[in-house]
Amino acid sequence: MDLLKKKILEEGQVYAGNILKVDCFLNHQIDCTFLAEVGKEFHRLYQNEGVNKILTIEASGIAIGAIVAQEFGCPLVFAKKNKTKNIAGDVYTAPVESFTHGTTYNIMVSKKFLNPGDKVLIVDDFLAIGNALNGLISLVKESGAELVGCGTVIEKGYQHGGDKLRAKGIRVESLAIIESMDADKGEIVFRD
Amino acid sequence: MDLLKKKILEEGQVYAGNILKVDCFLNHQIDCTFLAEVGKEFHRLYQNEGVNKILTIEASGIAIGAIVAQEFGCPLVFAKKNKTKNIAGDVYTAPVESFTHGTTYNIMVSKKFLNPGDKVLIVDDFLAIGNALNGLISLVKESGAELVGCGTVIEKGYQHGGDKLRAKGIRVESLAIIESMDADKGEIVFRD
Numbered sequence: 277m278d279l280l281k282k283k284i285l286e287e288g289q290v291y292a293g294n295i296l297k298v299d300c301f302l303n304h305q306i307d308c309t310f311l312a313e314v315g316k317e318f319h320r321l322y323q324n325e326g327v328n329k330i331l332t333i334e335a336s337g338i339a340i341g342a343i344v345a346q347e348f349g350c351p352l353v354f355a356k357k358n359k360t361k362n363i364a365g366d367v368y369t370a371p372v373e374s375f376t377h378g379t380t381y382n383i384m385v386s387k388k389f390l391n392p393g394d395k396v397l398i399v400d401d402f403l404a405i406g407n408a409l410n411g412l413i414s415l416v417k418e419s420g421a422e423l424v425g426c427g428t429v430i431e432k433g434y435q436h437g438g439d440k441l442r443a444k445g446i447r448v449e450s451l452a453i454i455e456s457m458d459a460d461k462g463e464i465v466f467r468d
Numbered sequence: 469m470d471l472l473k474k475k476i477l478e479e480g481q482v483y484a485g486n487i488l489k490v491d492c493f494l495n496h497q498i499d500c501t502f503l504a505e506v507g508k509e510f511h512r513l514y515q516n517e518g519v520n521k522i523l524t525i526e527a528s529g530i531a532i533g534a535i536v537a538q539e540f541g542c543p544l545v546f547a548k549k550n551k552t553k554n555i556a557g558d559v560y561t562a563p564v565e566s567f568t569h570g571t572t573y574n575i576m577v578s579k580k581f582l583n584p585g586d587k588v589l590i591v592d593d594f595l596a597i598g599n600a601l602n603g604l605i606s607l608v609k610e611s612g613a614e615l616v617g618c619g620t621v622i623e624k625g626y627q628h629g630g631d632k633l634r635a636k637g638i639r640v641e642s643l644a645i646i647e648s649m650d651a652d653k654g655e656i657v658f659r660d
Contacts, residue, residue: 305581306544308537334527339534339544345500352498352531389497 277317277451280429281466283310284452292459294432302429303336303401308343314451315343318399318427321449322348325424327397329353329390331416333372333383333408337400340429344399353390355383355412368418372411375404383411385419392420403428403450406437413446425449433467469509469643472621473658475502476644484651486624494621495528495593500535506643507535510591510619513641514540517616519589521545521582523608525564525575525600529592532621536591545582547575547604560610564603567596575603577611584612595620595642598629605638617641625659 289297301307327348332341333355345352358381367384374381390396398412409426416423425447431438433453441448453467481489493499519540524533525547537544550573559576566573582588590604601618608615617639623630625645633640645659 299578300580301543304545304548304578306534306537306546308534308544309541311534312538335530335546335548338527338530339546342498342500342503342531342534343538345498346504346535349501351493352500353496354498354527354531356496356527386491386496388492 277314279310279313280452283307284430284454285464288464290457290459290462290464294434294457294459296430296432296454296457296464298430306339308339311339311343314340314429315347317451318344318397318449319347321427322397322424325397326395327424329394329396329421331355331385331390331396331398331412332400333357333412336402340401341399344397344427348397351389353385355385355415357381357383368415370411370414370418373407375407383408383415385415387419390416390419390421394419394421395424396421397424398426400426400428401430403431403438403448404435406435406441409437409441409448413441427451430454469506471502471505472644475499476622476646477656480656482649482651482654482656486626486649487651488622488624488646488649488656490622498531500531503531503535506532506621507539509643510536510589510641511539513619514589514616517589518587519616521586521588521613523547523577523582523588523590523604524592525549525604528594532593533591536589536619540589543581545577547577547607549573549575560607562603562606562610565599567599575600575607577607579611582608582611582613586611586613587616588613589616590618592618592620593622595623595630595640596627598627598633601629601633601640605633619643622646 330345341352366387369384431450431453522537533544558579561576623642623645647659
């Protein structure tokens with residue numbers, strides 16, 4: 277997606293440790309006009325697959341999920357990271373290791389909102405090692421719903437999470453795949 | 469907002485302890501077609517105020533914030549509840565007491581994204597005691613930005629957080645205000 281690559285090059289910042297900050301348009305301040313284009317692109321890619329539910333994970337997947345769900349005219353469900361008093365009853369749950377924070381947490385979705393017969397598109401802002409996506413995929417499988425595929429805005433190709441999922445036969449569409457970054461030069465190279 | 473009241477009556481569940489569960493359309497599974505109407509209503513209420521930034525708090529405010537920001541054609545900023553490695557540098561911060569969880573946490577917004585000259589509309593899913601809104605208002609004041617007002621989807625009128633803010637001269641628009649609930653009878657009474 278050329279608009280996304282342009283925004284990454286113009287507004288993203290590369291730091292040592294392979295950190296790409298896009299908090300000015302994607303995951304802290306969110307450019308919702310741009311996000312509308314992201315929603316249209318995921319809809320174009322998955323429009324013939326009978327998607328009836330978008331699944332994401334709090335927090336930074338939610339804005340993307342909401343806009344994508346509007347394009348598909350279907351509900352968004354977001355997995356929660358911490359059990360709250362307000363989720364009563366049965367949940368699907370999976371452990372997710374956080375690469376950023378060095379911890380493991382449980383994600384959960386109420387069993388009411390994922391069911392056999394659902395055709396689920398998973399969306400998220402970033403795909404790196406793929407831990408969050410793997411957790412979400414495990415929730416979908418546990419529920420008996422059908423996984424249509426995954427849509428991530430930015431994939432860090434050099435961490436190979438997307439490649440591993442594709443090797444398992446899961447459709448993964450990323451709107452920009454970064455092959456390498458150089459913090460000293462501020463350079464970003466995209467996969468063709 | 470009649471559509472919202474109808475959804476609360478038809479899909480909401482009242483539990484002992486003044487708990488209203490609307491997780492089937494507002495804060496776990498999200499009805500994004502309905503949310504588009506919420507966005508239009510907040511835009512109708514605040515369209516003449518020069519709003520150039522929507523501010524909310526993770527996690528359940530984000531979907532609403534994204535749709536409202538699309539209506540206004542402006543960015544969304546969401547306050548984060550936990551410091552992450554990916555927020556570097558200076559932040560505005562405020563403590564917020566969680567009524568639901570019985571804990572206090574800090575919320576924060578990068579100083580890059582709230583500035584003098586900004587005209588900020590704060591949105592959230594629920595307004596009860598008003599702790600989250602008060603924290604967000606404090607971030608806006610600290611930044612020197614102008615607070616245009618607050619928009620919440622459901623206000624629990626019997627907890628008086630909204631009334632206290634209005635008494636301070638802050639514009640607070642809630643799309644449905646619940647005056648009382650009865651868990652035994654499953655009854656919900658709205659403020660006129």
